[in-house]
Amino acid sequence: MHHMEKKLKVSKEIQSLIAERLPGHSLDAPFYLSPEIFDLDIREIFSKHWIHVAVEPDIPEPGDYVTVEIGLNSIVVVRDDDMAVRAYHNVCRHRGARLCSEHKGSVGNLVCPYHQWTYNIGGELIYAEHMGEKFDRSKHSLKSVHVENLAGLIFICLAEQPPQDFSVMRDAMAPYLLPHGLKDCKIAKQVDLIEEGNWKLTMENNRECYHCATNHPELTASLFEFGFGYQSAPGNAEQIAEFNRLAAERCGEWERGGLPSAEIERLDELVTGFRTQRLPLDRAGESQTLDGKVASGKLLGEFERADLGGLSFWTQPNSWHHFMSDHIVSFSVLPLSAERTLVRTKWLVHKDAREGIDYQLDNLTAVWNATNDQDKRLVELSQQGARSSAYQPGPYSPFTEGLVEKFCTWYIGRLSAGLAEQSAGSPVTMLRRID
Structure with a gap:
């Protein structure tokens, strides 16, 4: 057992919350607040699944x-x-010092700053001074982590046995993503935003556009909120019918041109x-910009036309992406604590x-910089509400929040599966928190 772990049963209260989750409703408050559930999320979700x-x-x-x-x-x-592409635990095999302290960099070899143990980028220990003639360097390679590359999107899995169905996602998604030529792109900008809220609130917020019209003027300048679920009413029936007609027409056009466009939905x-x-x-109709025109005059891949709409790609548990003719916006969500998320x-x-x-x-980033700031505020308002004694799970809209429900169904299902696995096998262990 890892020295940072200790035997700790998942409390009966949390087991009950998982077992008795009310379908079609937001989660009980402890799912957004509890340090114990946060530890469970790290162990059962982020340490066992493919993470973008x-x-x-x-x-x-x-x-x-x-x-x-x-x-x-x-x-x-x-x-x-x-x-x-390779992935390793960022831990020296000598006395455990962290090898790379920066978020990003370039190295010839991976050298431990403590005692200069040196690993090549294949993970092999190639230099360790003062260890004696009998020391076997081959037994002290870096500990590798499973890694998968889907058309330029990189996923890792910390589990010894990663989920085997990554290939299902790859087979379905490669034809959609590869024409956008992600591997032949460069990162024009990266922004790291800290939201003072639970990671699940970030993901739930992403999975619906119920809030878009009133909160995201920059985003809805180009994005039709109708595409993400809407209840038809006399006031909007004409707009929805027109959008559906346009979507069917354009989707057929793109498909005939060799660009897969039809919905694939396997979230839960x-x-x-x-x-x-x-x-x-x-x-x-070209890009997610304030005027709907391309932000970059240099189109991606081998595209010759700009009006290719927006391809959205969501993955459980922590990412979403928007692929357009001229640029790609890629998002990953990483939990920092029960109430903080990157x-x-x-x-x-x-x-x-x-x-x-x-x-x-500025033009390239305007829409999503504004949208991210707006979403940060909404997530933080939700987190504040979850702390209130008046909070109770509220009903999701069957018209606009179906994907939120699928996220929560998936999440609860994965926790349940993990607990069942634990009770059938090894003793339940949990990561000890370090504050």
Whole structure:
């Protein structure tokens, strides 16, 4: 057993909350507040599932690396000499010092700053002074972490046996994503935002557009909120009918042109849940910008036309992405504590696009910088409400919050499966919190 773990039964109260979750309603307050449930989330969700952590353009060259924190674990994702993507625990095999302290960098080898034990980027220990002639370096390689690359989106899994259905997502999504040429992009901008709220509130907020019309003027300048669920009423029936007509027409056009667009929805039926759909955009119909026109004049992949709508891709438990003809916006969500969450946003353009000539950074980032700030406020208001003695789970809209319900159904299902596995096998252990 890891020295940072201790035997600790999941309390009866939490087991009951999981077993008795009211379908079609928001979660009970402890799911957003409890340090014990946060530890459970790290163990059963973030340590056992495929977690989106990076994109290929984070590490374009051999020796380029990024680090990511998942609970108490630090992982280094690095490009090796053969251009493959590898991932390791960011822990020296000597006395455990962290190897890479920066979020991003480039190395020839991974050198421990403490006693200079040195590992090549294949993870092998190649230098360890003063260890004697009988010391076997081959037994002290870095501990590897499972890594998968889906059309340039990088996922890691900390489990010994990762979920086997990543291939289902890959087979379905590669034809949708590959035409956008993510591997041939560069990161124009990265913004890390800390939300003072539970990670599940961040994800729930992302999975609906019920709040969009009144909270996201910049986003809804180009995004039709009708595409994400709406209740038809006399006041909007004409608009919804027109959107549905446009969506069917454009989707058929894109499909005939070899660009997959139809909805695939597998959010709550797979361990590695996901959903995708390509939808038309408003105004110029080209990109998620204030005027609906492309933000970059250098189109992605081999695209020759700009009006290709917006392809949305959601993954359980921690990411969403928007792929357009000219740029990609990629989001990953990482829990920091029961009431703090990191939202990491990356804007990607073609690697040959020139800032100030092909694109203006302010224009490229305007919509999602504004939207992220607005969502941060909404998540924090929800977190404050969950702390109140008056809070109780409220009903989701069957018209606009179906994907929120699918997220919560998936989440509760994965916790239940984890607890069942524990009770059938090894003693329940939980990560000890360090405040």
